[in-house]
Amino acid sequence: MSKTEEVITVSPERPSLNFSNILHKLAHLSGDDIFEVLSNIFACTALVVIVLTGIVLIRGSLPVLGKFGVGFLTGVDWNTTLGQESYGVLPYVLGTLVTSGIAIGIGIPISLGIAIFLAEMAPTRIRAPLSQIVEVLAAVPSVIYGFWGLLVLRPWIVNYVEVPLTASLGNLTIFHGSPHGLDLFMGGLILAVMIIPTVSSISKEVMMAVPSSQREAAYSIGATRWEVVRMGVLSYSRSGIFGAAILGLGRAVGETMAVTMVIGGALGPEAVPTSLFMPGQTLASLIAGQFNEAESLQLSALVGAGLALFGLALLINVFAQFMVWKILKVKAGAVE
C-alpha cells in the first residue's frame, strides 16, 4: 500500500467496518490494520466475559436444575447430607430482596437529599469538597464496611434501635426476635450506607444536566427554592433519578462481603425472612460462605444461586443503564 492510500484510509471520517472492508483489509494487512484488529479483540472482552459467565453458570447449575427443576427456585431446604441432599434458593432470593429493599428504603431518600443539596442549594465553595468527601465513601473496601459494621455499628444498633423496637413492637412479626445484631436489618443498613455515594453522585449529575431554563421558568412564576427543585428539577430529571436508584439496587443485590459479615448466615427454612431482627442470608453471602467447601451437587446448587444472582443483577443493571443513558445523553460531550 502506498503512503498516499494510507493517508486516505486514516482521514478523520474513519471508514466504518463492514464485510467488504474486512475482506479488503485481510488482503492488505498493514501495521495499522493489525493495531485495529488487536484493539478490536480487546474491546470484545466485555462481551466475551458476559457471555462466558452466562454459559459457565448455566452449565454448572444443570445438575441441580435437572434434579430439582423449578423446585430449586421455590424450595427452602438446604440439606448437604449425602443421600438426602435437597437444595432450594427461595430463602436467599427473598433475603437478597429484603436486604436490598431496606437499603433502598433508607439509602435513596438520603441520597436524594444529598444530590438536591449539592446540585441546587450548597454554596459553590463547599460544593466540590463535599461531593468529593461523599464519593470517598465509595472507595472504602466492602470488607472494611463489614468489619466496622460487626464491631462498631452493631452494638450501637442493637442497643438503640433493635432492643427498643422489639420491646415496644415485638408483637409484630417483623420486629420479633431476640436482637443480637447479626440479622437482615444490619445487612440492609450496611448496604444503605454503601449505595449512598453511587446513587447520590449520579442523581446529582442528572440534576445538574437539567437546563437552567427549567429553573428560570419556575422562578419567573414566583416559585420558592423548594418549588423550583420540585417542579423544575425533580420532575424533569425523574427518569434519571429512577435509573440511579435502580443502579443502587443493583449494587445492593450483588454486594457480598459486608453483608456476609453481619447477616448471621442462616440456612434452610430458618433463612426464610420473617423478622428483620433474625439471622438471614442473601444469594451472595451464601455463595461466599459455602463455595470453598462445596462438592458435586452442592457446588452445582451454589452455581445455581450464582445464576439467580447473575440474572437478577443483569436485569437490574441493563434497565438502569438505559434509564441513566437516556438522560445523560442530553448533555452529550460533557457528561457522557
Added chain:
Amino acid sequence: MAYAMGLFCVVIAIVPLASILVEVIRNGFSTINLQFITSLPGVPGETVGGIAPAIQGTLLLIGLTGLIGIPAGVLAGIYLAEFGNNKFGRAVRFLNDVLTEFPSIVVGILISVLLVVATHQYSPIAGAIALSVITLPVITRTTEESIKTVPNSLRDAAMALGITRWRTTVSVVLSTARSGIITGVLLSIARISGETAPLILTILGSNFFFSNWNQPIDALPLRIFHDAFQADPFTRQQAWGAALVLIIIVLTLNVGVRLATRGRYSSSRTRL
C-alpha cells in the same frame, strides 16, 4: 428548611465515613510496627504475629492484575475512542458499563469454575485474572474518555508527517492522554486492593508467604475477613491493624488521585 434537610442528609452520609476512619486509626495505630508488617500471623493464643503474607499477597495481586488488566483495558479504550464510532462500538460501550456494575462474586464464580474447580488448585493467577475482569471496564472507560480529549489537530499533525496511525496513537495520542489513563489505572488499583469476594473463591487465603503458582496466597482483605470472626483479642487486634494498612493503601491512592486531578475527571467518568 429544605436547605437544613439537605445538609442533614450530607451529614448522615459523612458520619459513617468519619466513624470508620476514626475507629480504624484508633484501634489499628497501636498494632502497626515493624514486626507487625514483617512477620507471619501468630498462632491463636500467642501474642506475636503480623500480616506480612497478606501484604505480600496484595502487592503480588496488584502487580499481576496490572500486567493483565492494564494492556487489555487500554487497548479496549483505544478501540472505543479511535474506531468505536459505530454500532459495535456503542454495544461495547454499553456492555462495558454493564460489566462495571457486575457483582464481583459472580466474577469470582466464573474464574473459580474455569480455573480453580477444574484443577483443584487455588492460585494467584486465578485471583489476578478475576481482579483483571473487574478492573477492565474501569480502565477501558477512563482510557476512552481521556483519549477523546486529545485534539484532532495533534493526530492530523502526526499524520501530516507521514506517521502511521498506530504510531500516532501510541506515541502522540496515548502520551497526550497519559495523565487521564494513569488516573483510571490508579483508581482501579485502589478498588481491587480492597476487593474480597472473588479472592475467597480464587486464592483462598493462607497463613504463609507465596510459595508456588498453584498454592493459595493471602491478601489484606482476606486477612481482615478471617481475623474479624476470631474471639481471641490478639487476632482481632491484628484485623484492626490489617484494616488500617488496607485503608491507608486504598485512600492514599483514591484521595491522592482526586487531589491531583482536582475534579477534572467527574464521577461519571471514573465511577467506582
